[in-house]
Amino acid sequence: MKTVCVLPGDGIGPEVIGSAEKILVASSNSIEFVRGDIGESSFKKYGTYLTKDTLGLMKSCDSCLFGAVTSKEAPDYDSPVLRFRKELDLYANLRPVRTLVRMPSREPIDVVIIRENSEGMYTQNEVYDDKGVTTMRRVSKLACERIVSFAIGQARKSMRRKITCVHKANVLRASDGLFLTIFRDMMRSDGKGLTASEQLVDSAAMRLLTEPSSFDVIVTLNLYGDILSDVAAGVAGGLGFAPSGNIGPKFSVFEPAHGSAPDIMGKGVANPTAATLAGAMMLRHLGLQKDAETVEHAVGDFYASGHLTVDLGGRHGSESFTDHVVKSIRR
């Protein structure tokens, strides 16, 4: 039996995670859930967005399923997401994006974006002076090596053939240059049999829209990966379609790539697809391959039989989606 720490969080987090939980329970006899507080619910009870107890709970479980938290704009805001990524050393962010519903104006997409998750622009190291603010951006040799190594391992595991390094080394010559050099070296040594390709981040953003089939696996730095995965999600139909896994040497946290979407909270229209597919990624990570496939097939069947969720202009809200998928699994 595997124990999963469920952290629903804020906004639509509890809605989409609630749906995902029901679907996972229907598909697997090998997981049990324990619940933790994060975000607003934690702040209201304990005065902090992430407590040491929640972190301890996350570490004691086999994996975690997280919804979303609403970020605050206050300069002293301590993001619970950045904190757990750091405390649990979740250095790799794995974001597969695949078209489930063909749309006339969009090319189909099937890409895995692997984003360095521990440094880059997300070190929250911003220094004010009387003229403005300087943001420190860290790119270390170790972080580049382990994310490229992760990308190579992931490409092999998922039978993919090509890895594209997305960077801006023509401008950020030292930092992105280091990342690119390490990518080239490691693809020559560890990446034998895989095709290595390189792309500037601005042209990669355009090509994801115009020619998504030219990508297979993308490995990139933190900020670029964050932006490109939303572009890719847009090509696949919207943020409701992009699951995400944060993975480190010991711990893992799976979540939908979207945020807390407070604008649609409580309306019953949030699409639980991304949260559900994040749950399937988690099952696979835990070695429950068959259960993961059951979930993915049931979600695929929902769309293949012509159903559309509200975010795609259809009539199926969160509950209706969940009922259909659970029924399909039970059948």
Ligand code: ATP
């Ligand atoms: P946060 O501050 O937590 O990042 P946000 O609203 O700024 O929240 P997202 O949650 O990523 O950012 O969402 C952007 C928009 O995409 C939302 O306003 C919402 O309308 C839409 N959206 C996001 N997730 C979903 C979903 N699961 N189903 C339907 N629409 C969604």
